[in-house]
Amino acid sequence: MLRLRSSILTHLISSSVAVPSNSSLHRLLFATAAPRISPNPSFAVEDYLVDTCGLTRAQALKASSRLSHLKSPSKPDAVLAFLGGLGVSSTDVATLVARDPRLLSAKVDKTLAPIVAELTDLGLSSPDIARLLSFAPLQFRCRSIVSKVQYYLPLFGSSENLFRALKHGSYMLGRNLERVVMPNVAFLRECGLCDRDIAKLGIQVGRMLTTNPERVQAMVACAEGLGVPRGSAMFRHMLQAVAFFNEKGIAAKVDYLKKTFRWSDAEVSIAISRGPFMLRRSKESLQLKSDFLISEVGLEPAYIARLPAMITYSLEGRVRPRYYVVKFLKKNGLQARNWTFDTIVKASEKVFIEKFICPHKEAAPHLAQDYAAVCRGAVPARLIFA
Incomplete structure (x- = not known):
């Protein structure tokens, strides 16, 4: 060359x-x-x-x-x-x-x-x-790419954010700005989303900006129908969750959540409105977390519905290892404070180690090693209780 x-x-x-x-x-x-x-x-x-x-x-x-x-x-x-x-x-x-x-x-x-x-x-x-x-090599041969980049740059806030969106869908540079993209952006702004939220949607679900405006309006109606009104903190997350789901698919997923987590109609509504991400989780993942949280940890379905964020965390890399550590501490009388399970799970890794492992280096010198082992998928005998 x-x-x-x-x-x-x-x-x-x-x-x-x-x-x-x-x-x-x-x-x-x-x-x-x-x-x-x-x-x-x-x-x-x-x-x-x-x-x-x-x-x-x-x-x-x-x-x-x-x-x-x-x-x-x-x-x-x-x-x-x-x-x-x-x-x-x-x-x-x-x-x-x-x-x-x-x-x-x-x-x-x-x-x-x-x-x-x-x-x-x-x-x-x-x-x-x-x-x-x-x-977008094909679009690069068209002069219209300049006006589109000129429009997208301030919307996404930086070239890096624009490239993140293009990585998931270069078709953004091929869609008509005046007839499709601009009407969608204007409508989302009317729904209470700021440009930063719209940019996040564009990065995660780029097609939301480039699909037919009537389809975007239907997504908004669906989000509202699931109990998340425009202007609320969870509205963007709900839009991201329901994007390109049809009504039948959403109804089937809601029904599956009810059965899997043993929720009532009211509880599943609460859970979805607070954790719309659940609609995009696989059935296998949801079933494994339900089995662990309800059957092994012993949490009440209503508790999980009020705090659905715990379902987002990795079962093998976070939830299960922390549960075993805390259970070990309680069994050995080493944990005086009664932490709620959701607090234990949502704490950062640094905070968890500082609060639950470091204070017990002398009484349980093996705990850090055992915790690391569980995170890798192996449960040491010391952490297994009948």
Whole structure:
């Protein structure tokens, strides 16, 4: 690749085209502008994709049909040199070309360079632009990507947050802003969500911003129907939980929660309104936590319904190990204070060790080791009680 770029730059350095005023882009475009070269009868697109772009033979065969109009390496050479100037690695080039072969036929001077110049004016660095390209190579060939990035950047608060959203769904850059995204954002604001909350929704459930506005309105109605009104602290979490669930699916999950945790209609309503995340937990996970919390720990279903956050924590890595430690302390008369179970579970790891392990180093020198063992999935005999 380095030898290729060197030969391209040597061959193309004399070309002259109009470029943006940004000096670095000027130099980059000057070095990668494609001159007019007569068709090369020996040029084979498929071989070029394999030998120069790093695609597999199967990928090249598939991609070559979309580049059959190329008669010489002039234009793709210029694109590759331009991408190299942005810092795109040869590995990433192969990925990009496999996803969007027509990127190689884009015009550097009329398409890629102006887009890069405008994105730079928005405050994106070359590495940022390279990342953006990796998320959406097809959209990168459209000038509309600039206006979309310009809209999303203040909404998400930073380029990093925008990239987090694009990681889950680059389709955000392909949807119509005026007809879809903006109406959804405006409606969510009317529902009491601030831009920070909307950005979090966009990162976690990007499709909520890009789906049909009527569908978003239905999600809001569903959240309200489950007992979480607009403007409440849990509203965003409920929207995230019910996103793209149909009414039948939600009803089935509510019924499963009732049976699994032995809740009444009132209790399941309380639990869901305080812990909407439960709607997205797998049945297996919910069943395991119900068995442990009710059958082994002995918690009342009503207690769990009022404090459903404990269901979010890892059973094997947090809930079960802490339960065994506290049970050991109580059995041996080492724990004077009567901590509630939810307080024990929600305490940070640092606080738990400070409160439940460190004070007993002399009376139970093995406790820290045993606790670590349980976190790894092994329960020492000392922590097992009939």
